[in-house]
Amino acid sequence: MHDAHVQPRPLGGRILTVPVAILTVLTLVGFYYIAKRYFFGIGAVANVNPGYPWGIWVAFDVIVGPAIGCGGFAMALLTYVLNQGKYHPIMRPALLGGLFGYTLAGVAVMIDLGRYFNSMNLLLPWHLNTNSIMLETALCVMAYVAVLWIEFSPAFLERFGLSKLRKTLERFMFVIIALGVLLPTMHQSALGTILAVNESKLSPLWWTQLLPVLYLISAVAMGYSVVAFEATLVSRGFRLKSELPLLSSIGRIILWLVVAFMFIRIGVIVLNGNLGLAFESTRAALLFWVETFLFGAAIVLLSTDRLRRTERYIFLSACALLLGGTFYRLDSYLLVYTGSPGWRYFPSVPELMITIGLVSLHVLLFILFCKLLPVLSNPPRQAAEAHAS
Amino acid sequence: MSIDRRAFLAKSFGGFAAGTTLAAGEAQALTLARPDKVASPDAVGILYDSTLCVGCKACVAACKAANGAPAVVPATLADWNQGEWDSAEDLDGRTLNVIKAYVNGTREVKDRETDGFAFVKRHCLHCIDPSCVSVCPVSAMQKHPVSGIVTNDKDACMGCRYCSYACPFGVPQFDLTQAYGRINKCEMCGHLQAKGGIPACCDVCPTGASLFGKLTDLQKEAETRISLPAGTPHDFPRGRLGGDRPANPGQTANYLKKVYGEKDAGGTQLRYIAGVPFDKLGLPNLPNHSFAATAEGIQHTIYKWFAAPVVLFAGLLALTYRSTRKGNGGAGGDAPHSSEKS
Numbered sequence: 069m070h071d072a073h074v075q076p077r078p079l080g081g082r083i084l085t086v087p088v089a090i091l092t093v094l095t096l097v098g099f100y101y102i103a104k105r106y107f108f109g110i111g112a113v114a115n116v117n118p119g120y121p122w123g124i125w126v127a128f129d130v131i132v133g134p135a136i137g138c139g140g141f142a143m144a145l146l147t148y149v150l151n152q153g154k155y156h157p158i159m160r161p162a163l164l165g166g167l168f169g170y171t172l173a174g175v176a177v178m179i180d181l182g183r184y185f186n187s188m189n190l191l192l193p194w195h196l197n198t199n200s201i202m203l204e205t206a207l208c209v210m211a212y213v214a215v216l217w218i219e220f221s222p223a224f225l226e227r228f229g230l231s232k233l234r235k236t237l238e239r240f241m242f243v244i245i246a247l248g249v250l251l252p253t254m255h256q257s258a259l260g261t262i263l264a265v266n267e268s269k270l271s272p273l274w275w276t277q278l279l280p281v282l283y284l285i286s287a288v289a290m291g292y293s294v295v296a297f298e299a300t301l302v303s304r305g306f307r308l309k310s311e312l313p314l315l316s317s318i319g320r321i322i323l324w325l326v327v328a329f330m331f332i333r334i335g336v337i338v339l340n341g342n343l344g345l346a347f348e349s350t351r352a353a354l355l356f357w358v359e360t361f362l363f364g365a366a367i368v369l370l371s372t373d374r375l376r377r378t379e380r381y382i383f384l385s386a387c388a389l390l391l392g393g394t395f396y397r398l399d400s401y402l403l404v405y406t407g408s409p410g411w412r413y414f415p416s417v418p419e420l421m422i423t424i425g426l427v428s429l430h431v432l433l434f435i436l437f438c439k440l441l442p443v444l445s446n447p448p449r450q451a452a453e454a455h456a457s
Numbered sequence: 458m459s460i461d462r463r464a465f466l467a468k469s470f471g472g473f474a475a476g477t478t479l480a481a482g483e484a485q486a487l488t489l490a491r492p493d494k495v496a497s498p499d500a501v502g503i504l505y506d507s508t509l510c511v512g513c514k515a516c517v518a519a520c521k522a523a524n525g526a527p528a529v530v531p532a533t534l535a536d537w538n539q540g541e542w543d544s545a546e547d548l549d550g551r552t553l554n555v556i557k558a559y560v561n562g563t564r565e566v567k568d569r570e571t572d573g574f575a576f577v578k579r580h581c582l583h584c585i586d587p588s589c590v591s592v593c594p595v596s597a598m599q600k601h602p603v604s605g606i607v608t609n610d611k612d613a614c615m616g617c618r619y620c621s622y623a624c625p626f627g628v629p630q631f632d633l634t635q636a637y638g639r640i641n642k643c644e645m646c647g648h649l650q651a652k653g654g655i656p657a658c659c660d661v662c663p664t665g666a667s668l669f670g671k672l673t674d675l676q677k678e679a680e681t682r683i684s685l686p687a688g689t690p691h692d693f694p695r696g697r698l699g700g701d702r703p704a705n706p707g708q709t710a711n712y713l714k715k716v717y718g719e720k721d722a723g724g725t726q727l728r729y730i731a732g733v734p735f736d737k738l739g740l741p742n743l744p745n746h747s748f749a750a751t752a753e754g755i756q757h758t759i760y761k762w763f764a765a766p767v768v769l770f771a772g773l774l775a776l777t778y779r780s781t782r783k784g785n786g787g788a789g790g791d792a793p794h795s796s797e798k799s
Binding site: 119189200 | 592760
């Protein structure tokens, strides 16, 4: 391993670039509507209604967001649990993605909660309902956000030269890392179990008692995909050396996860005799095929060694899988959810702007942290390919 | 699909045997669900007889008055109605009870599916094994152990609306018009019952279409009505079943031979009888088991004695300890400072 490859360092450079400016504006627009929501209520900005009590703030920000934030979880699984030290260089950026994915999901929850002050009750033992899967997800999210900040804190400590504290932290970091795998395992599977109660409101193309298994597998696959996605964009965007060899081996893992996911999902549908539903002319059937196409595309794009060694195909497969996993979640939570008769839901512009604002904030903070803190460890492309200039 | 085929499948795909077996188990309707809960012997309820309802909506007005709920005016009616006339079209954050109409073709005959019409009253069905109580993370939704009434405690509720999302009938409603709203739902006028009264909707109903009483008595009354041939003379009690109010003499209608809510979704304490199929009235076709039982069964299978997370955590600790201490590939916690180990 190259020495230059192991020491993460701040990228430096100009802070105020065009992308940063655009992202800041979008974030501010989002925050304007967030303020409006707090002053005038959810109904003043969102189109959620008596028939569809959950909209995109839940389905996208709280359900899809953390799945896209599974990079840190998935890479910790590989780097520390399976002890594959070679993945270290992409550990920190993966963690950073997870840090914001989960933290901003927590922020989104506080926007969507109608009686947010009472969320304190989640910490009062006499209020807890251990039958509630929402309780599990809420406690796991809170704990995991704390764990992610501790997991990422060495970047701050290194930046500000607090090496003594850094060493103390090192001693019990293995506990934090173990929690950093346990909590998202529980949380991501529970996001599937949340839907278990909706047997009558969800098409059998999605509803099964194995929802927690499917949600967990697809979340880990999305975690690896987002690492491949981010790493490609980062090396291109910041003109750094590519992490292709590492991404190729990750591609192999993604492949088997998607195959397992599809095998179980389609297997359950076939064994329960529900495959016919996929051939009706319904929105559910259409969305089922959109998902199947995207997951299938990810499998095909990763199917051979040659494809997995090509940056473009890894990137495309990661995109397909992230989209597929996103659709799987949006569909099961919202797009094929059976609301009360006579009601429809389509997000309003202010509602969308809040979601867009939070996504912009995620990307904005990711860029700023990469510039100011030791996150990335790829050498600049010119240094790596000096002769190529 | 035969058992043999499934066994064969499980064998042929050794690597996925576990998944396949689970899936096959599901195919055989082997469920992880816990047993459904049963009604308290002293449970109270409401019997709504769609054939008796004349659609006067006195119950909607009485409900609003009894529960201090403001009038709701749809945007389409706002130009001639400034709120002096409550015109709620469906349940919402300010409407706990609503009367809706089914209409078909020429709308000639009441309680007939074709070319007919019918009324239906919609509010909380007070499920015997309710999804809303099961899913509420902060125990704001409660089912009274004796009366079986399902209530929401606004001081516990954090407004996540999982109860609305999970209710098979779409009942609990968050008031989205307020900056800091709350869940509103029919609580069977518990405050009136505490003073010896009955739910406002049953109290005000002129025909006895909404009838309050002990759940077991209401079920018997419902079974009697649907078992009688159409046109049989029958005294229809009003207000409270077994109360002292004079009954309305009348004739039985052409009932469907089903009491909706007896078994649907594990049973409910609001029960319906009608002349028009229930799904036409907006009451969904549901299996005869509780959804809470399924969801809790899955959750408590995964987390039995909390063993799985503990074992998983112990294993993770061992592995992360090894990879952060031994100085091999993953050495050095978050950052690979291989020099630190010496």
